[in-house]
């Protein structure tokens with residue numbers, strides 16, 4: 279039986295790899311073809327210079343070519359972790375290190391999970407370093423220094439231990455203490471935990487990495503406040519973030535629920551945009567709030583979690599899964615194996631989640647257009663963002679359907695035109 283499990287996993291794992299590679303190749307071909315034909319999409323024709331178009335194609339191609347290798351490398355890491363004897367070695371190491379009295383406690387399980395997490399992050403470091411200091415720097419986006427980069431990583435590690443440690447401890451405890459239906463208890467706990475994170479993230483965690491300031495007074499703020507009043511959005515929740523500290527990429531997002539909700543604008547975005555465009559971006563973000571998109575997204579993820587935990591609850595008592603990877607059956611080993619083995623299956627959920635996310639983007643655009651009574655500022659803002667960020671103007675439709683959480687700029691502008699005409 280263990281061999282059958284390994285066989286099925288390897289088939290699914292290879293399939294995921296092939297799908298990922300094929301999508302990437304399709305995207306590369308599409309960009310090359312459009313670049314050779316100088317096929318700038320209609321909405322961008324007078325809005326992007328020849329140089330900017332060329333640069334955006336080069337940027338996309340550089341990232342996609344690197345993706346080929348990072349994809350292969352990531353696969354090797356997972357295979358090594360699963361089949362290289364690392365997991366049993368870790369297990370033994372932790373048992374040897376812990377005092378006898380803790381050898382069978384949840385502490386051991388927590389350490390095992392955290393150690394696997396640490397190995398995975400360490401392994402992804404070279405990929406991340408090259409993306410940041412290689413590609414992003416080459417195209418003038420990276421503003422991070424090595425010291426800032428590593429202090430970010432260190433903070434991430436500390437948060438991982440401080441938040442992930444207790445979280446894992448409770449999950450492992452529930453798995454052991456609440457009997458057959460532990461997975462329902464775990465579901466309730468994880469959902470509440472996520473809710474707590476959504477509430478504390480903007481106020482307690484994000485400020486550790488960035489400065490958030492209320493927008494400075496001026497025409498933009500006055501008009502935003504008027505807009506917020508019209509929509510019914512509590513206007514103290516609009517913040518400017520020093521995104522330029524790390525990257526020249528510009529962005530805006532809406533996060534949090536209830537009183538913790540806030541709209542965050544990158545300083546890079548404000549610099550690049552006219553007041554009309556900035557207002558359109560804010561109206562779009564307020565649209566996310568108005569239509570309760572955070573809640574709807576959580577509901578979808580909750581559903582996936584519920585099914586995932588149920589499957590895990592069946593797996594926990596199935597000995598061959600453990601022996602397939604030379605591990606003794608335990609709850610913490612089940613957690614780690616489940617998260618490593620489920621990748622090739624959850625991979626197919628990504629396009630579904632993205633589909634919902636893209637639906638939300640269309641709705642927020644629509645909201646902005648209707649609220650402002652015109653579509654032009656939203657269109658201009660989108661064009662501006664796309665050009666400044668050197669976003670891919672001509673993604674392959676399969677690739678974007680699979681990977682994009684936002685519709686392509688061409689799709690979005692097309693939808694805006696359909697509302698306004």
Ligand SMILES: [Zn+2]
Nearest residue numbers: 562566639642
């Ligand atoms: Zn949005």
